[in-house]
Amino acid sequence: MKSIQEIEREIIDEFSIYDDWMDKYEYIIEIGKDLPLIDPSKKSDDKLIKGCQSRVWVDAEKKDGKMIFTADSDAIITKGIIGLLIRVLSHQTPEKVAKAELGFIKEIGLQEHLSPTRSNGLVSMIQQMKLAAIKQSTL
Amino acid sequence: MEKVAFNIEQIRSQFPTLARTVNGKALIYFDNGATSQKPQVVIDRINEYYTLENANIHRGVHTLSQEATTAYEEARISIQHYLGAQHAHEIIFTKGTTDSINLVAFSFGELLQKGDEIIISAMEHHSNIVPWQMLCERKECKLKFIPMSPKGELDLETYKELLSSKTKLVAVTHVSNALGTVNDVNSIISLAHNVGAKVLIDGAQSIQHMPINVQDLDCDFYTFSGHKLFGPTGVGVLYGKEVTLNSMPPYQGGGDMIKEVTLEKTTYNSLPHKFEAGTPHIAGGIALGTAFEYLNSLDMEALQQHEKELLDYATGQLQRIDGIQFYGEADYKVSVISFLIEGTHPYDVGTLLDKMGIAVRTGHHCTQPIMDFFKIPGTIRASFAFYNTKEEVDIFIYALQRAVRMLK
Numbered sequence: 118m119k120s121i122q123e124i125e126r127e128i129i130d131e132f133s134i135y136d137d138w139m140d141k142y143e144y145i146i147e148i149g150k151d152l153p154l155i156d157p158s159k160k161s162d163d164k165l166i167k168g169c170q171s172r173v174w175v176d177a178e179k180k181d182g183k184m185i186f187t188a189d190s191d192a193i194i195t196k197g198i199i200g201l202l203i204r205v206l207s208h209q210t211p212e213k214v215a216k217a218e219l220g221f222i223k224e225i226g227l228q229e230h231l232s233p234t235r236s237n238g239l240v241s242m243i244q245q246m247k248l249a250a251i252k253q254s255t256l
Numbered sequence: 257m258e259k260v261a262f263n264i265e266q267i268r269s270q271f272p273t274l275a276r277t278v279n280g281k282a283l284i285y286f287d288n289g290a291t292s293q294k295p296q297v298v299i300d301r302i303n304e305y306y307t308l309e310n311a312n313i314h315r316g317v318h319t320l321s322q323e324a325t326t327a328y329e330e331a332r333i334s335i336q337h338y339l340g341a342q343h344a345h346e347i348i349f350t351k352g353t354t355d356s357i358n359l360v361a362f363s364f365g366e367l368l369q370k371g372d373e374i375i376i377s378a379m380e381h382h383s384n385i386v387p388w389q390m391l392c393e394r395k396e397c398k399l400k401f402i403p404m405s406p407k408g409e410l411d412l413e414t415y416k417e418l419l420s421s422k423t424k425l426v427a428v429t430h431v432s433n434a435l436g437t438v439n440d441v442n443s444i445i446s447l448a449h450n451v452g453a454k455v456l457i458d459g460a461q462s463i464q465h466m467p468i469n470v471q472d473l474d475c476d477f478y479t480f481s482g483h484k485l486f487g488p489t490g491v492g493v494l495y496g497k498e499v500t501l502n503s504m505p506p507y508q509g510g511g512d513m514i515k516e517v518t519l520e521k522t523t524y525n526s527l528p529h530k531f532e533a534g535t536p537h538i539a540g541g542i543a544l545g546t547a548f549e550y551l552n553s554l555d556m557e558a559l560q561q562h563e564k565e566l567l568d569y570a571t572g573q574l575q576r577i578d579g580i581q582f583y584g585e586a587d588y589k590v591s592v593i594s595f596l597i598e599g600t601h602p603y604d605v606g607t608l609l610d611k612m613g614i615a616v617r618t619g620h621h622c623t624q625p626i627m628d629f630f631k632i633p634g635t636i637r638a639s640f641a642f643y644n645t646k647e648e649v650d651i652f653i654y655a656l657q658r659a660v661r662m663l664k
Contacts, residue, residue: 138279138611143662146604170619171603172633191633192601193663194608230607237603 121213124205125221132225141226142194149197153207155187166238166245171195173238177249183208184250188242195237198222198230206246214250219243262558268643270295281613284648289433289461289592289639290617291483294547298487301546305539313538314512314529328538331545332528335493338548339478340469343498345527349541352492353460354383356479357427359494359531360456361387363504364425364477370396373422375415375453377439378404378629379432382622384458388427402428404629408435408584412443423453430462434621434637435584436567436592438462445475454500460484464641465563465590467556476500482540487547491540494531501527508533559642566640567591570649577657583626583635591640594621597656600663602636608659614652 119127135141155164155176166173171192178185186207190196205221206214222228233240268274273293276283285293305327311320313328329344336344350356368374374388378401392399402415410428419426426448431438445455456477459468464485470478477496483489496504506513506524510533515523524530570593574580579598596602606618619634620627627634638652 139608139658139662142608142611146662170606170634171601192603194604 118208121205121209121217125219125224128201128204128221129224145197145201145227146193147197148200149193149195152189152196152200153187153203155189159187160189166241170237173199173242175199175242175245177246177253179211179253182210184211184214184246184253186246190238192237195230195239198227198239199242202243202246206250211250211254215247215254217247262555262562264562264643264645267554268645270297271643272296272299274643278613278615279611284614284644284651286638286640286644286648286652287615287617288464288641288644289484289621289637291489292464292486292641293643294488295486295550297550298543298547301543302488302539305542310539312535324538324542327542327545328536331542331548334545334548334552338468338552339495340471341495342471343527346495346498346501348494348496348501348528348531349536350479350492350494350531351490351537352481352483353458353479354481356477356492356494357384357456357458358387359507360427360477360479360496361391363507363531364454364500365391365395366505367503368395368397368424371398371422372424373398373400373420375400375402375418375423375426375428375448377402377410377428379408379410379435379437379623379626380427380429381433381458381460382624384427384429385625397424398422404626406630407586408432408437409586410437410439410444412440412447415444416447419447419451419453421451423448423451425454425456427456427458429458429460431459431465431590431592432584432623432626433461433592434594434623434626434635435586436589436594436639437584437586438466438588438590441473441475445473449474461590461592466560470495482544482547485547486550487544488537488540491537491544493544498527501531506530506533510534512536554642562642563591563640566644566646566649567593569646570638570640570652573649573653574656577653577660583630583632592637593639594635594637596632596635597660600660602634604663605636605656605659608662609652609655612655612658614655 155174159176160174164174164176171190173190175188186203188199222231231239271293309324311324313325332347333344335347374397376388388399400418403411428444430441441457448455454476457475459478459480463480479494481492512529513525513533515525581596583594602618606616609616617637
C-alpha cells in the first residue's frame with residue numbers, strides 16, 4: 118500500500134497537467150462522481166455535517182487495522198474534494214490518518230474550499246475523519 | 257457635487273475594484289446585495305481623514321479635534337438631508353443595520369411589558385429576527401409573523417388580523433435581500449399606527465436602490481448599513497423620530513453619552529450622543545457622508561431605470577436556461593434575482609462562476625426561514641448595482657450555461 122505522502126504526490130502530479138481552472142474543476146467533478154458513497158442507511162443526522170453552503174455525510178470504520186472512509190455530499194465539487202481526501206486517507210492506519218497534514222490540497226490550489234469561512238462542511242469533515250482515527254488508535 | 261448625466265463608463269471608472277481581474281478574467285461583480293464596491297471619492301475621504309485630520313471628536317479644544325468633529329457632524333447633516341429627517345440629532349451613527357436593530361430591540365424593548373406583541377415578517381434577514389426573539393424571551397413578549405405568498409409577497413390581509421392594541425412594534429424589511437421583493441411599507445406603517453404601534457423599517461436593501469424620505473414614510477425607525485450603499489464597512493445609521501428616541505433609555509454606557517458622572521449616579525447626554533457611547537468610527541462616519549454626497553451627484557431616476565433594465569434583461573435571459581426556477585417573483589422588485597437550476601447545487605455553480613471571474617452569492621443568505629418556506633437549502637443570487645451592465649449579464653449567462661453543462 119502506498120503511503121499518504123506517495124498518494125499526495127501522485128495527485129499533485131495529476132493536477133499539474135491542468136493549467137486552466139475549468140479543466141481542473143472538470144477533473145474534480147469526475148472524481149466526485151466516483152466517490153465511495155456512504156451506505157444510505159448511515160446517512161443519518163449524526164453523520165451529517167451541516168455547512169452553510171453544502172452538506173456532507175461521512176462514515177469511518179476500521180478493517181484489518183486500517184481506516185475505511187465513505188462519504189457523500191449534495192454538492193458535486195465538495196464530493197470531488199472528499200474523493201481526493203478519501204483516496205489519501207482510506208486504507209491507512211489510524212495513527213497515520215491522525216497525523217496526516219494534507220498539504221496537497223494547497224499544492225493543487227484548492228485550499229479555498231478548506232477555509233472555515235467557506236462553510237461547506239469540509240473542514241469539519243477532516244476533523245471528524247481524524248477524530249474517528251484517534252478513537253480507533255486508542256481502542 | 258453637480259448632477260451629471262448617466263454615463264455608465266464614467267460611473268464604472270469611479271469604482272477602482274471594477275477594473276481588476278479575478279482568476280485571470282475581468283471581474284463581474286454581482287454580489288451587491290452583500291456589499292457594494294466603493295467609489296474613489298469615498299476611498300480618498302478615508303485616506304484624507306487619517307492622513308490630515310485624525311483626532312478624537314466631541315472632546316478636544318485643539319484644531320484637529322474641532323476639524324474632525326465638524327467633518328463628522330457635517331456627515332450627519334448630509335445623511336439627515338438625504339433621508340429627509342426633521343432633525344440631524346435623529347440620525348444615530350451605529351456599526352450597521354444589525355447594530356441599529358439591536359439598539360432598538362434593547363432600548364425600545366425596555367419600554368415593553370409582559371404580554372406585549374411584536375410583529376415581523378416571514379422574509380426577514382436573521383438580524384431582524386434574532387434580536388426580537390431575544391427581546392421576547394427577556395420581556396415575556398410575543399413575536400408574530402406576517403406570512404408570505406409563493407411569489408414572495410407579504411400577505412397584508414393576515415397582517416391586519418395580527419394587529420391589535422397589544423402590538424407595540426412592527427419591524428419589517430423594506431426590500432428582501434434573498435428575494436428582491438419591495439414591500440408595501442406605506443400600508444404596513446399606516447396600519448400599525450392605527451393601533452398605536454411603532455414601526456421599524458429595515459432599509460439595508462432599499463436605500464441603495466430608491467429615494468428614501470423618512471418623513472413621507474412616517475416610520476418611527478429606519479436602519480441601514482453604510483457598506484451596502486457605497487460607503488465603508490463598520491458604520492451605519494439608525495434614524496428614529498425625536499420623540500420616540502427621547503422616550504428610550506440609553507443602550508450602552510461609556511464616554512460621550514453622559515452629561516455628568518459621579519461615582520453614584522450619571523445623567524445622560526441628549527440626542528444623538530445618548531446612543532453613541534465611546535469613540536465612534538469617525539473615518540467611517542465622515543466617508544459615509546461622502547457616499548451620500550456622491551449619490552446626490554447622480555441622477556437617481558436614471559440609475560433606477562438602468563437597474564430596472566438590468567433586472568428585466570437578466571430575468572429574460574435566465575428564463576431561457578433549462579430547468580431554472582426563480583425564487584421571488586413579486587410584481588415590484590429591486591435588481592436581485594434568486595434562482596436554482598435543476599440538477600445542480602448552488603455551491604458548485606458559485607464555485608465555477610468564480611473561476612470565470614463572476615461573483616454571485618450562494619447559500620441561504622441569512623434567511624433560513626425563507627429557504628424553509630420554499631423547502632430548499634439555498635439559492636444562487638445575482639444582485640446588480642447601477643454600475644453593472646448588460647454586457648456583464650451576457651457573460652454571466654454564457655458562464656452559467658458552461659457551468660451547468662459541466663455539472664449535469
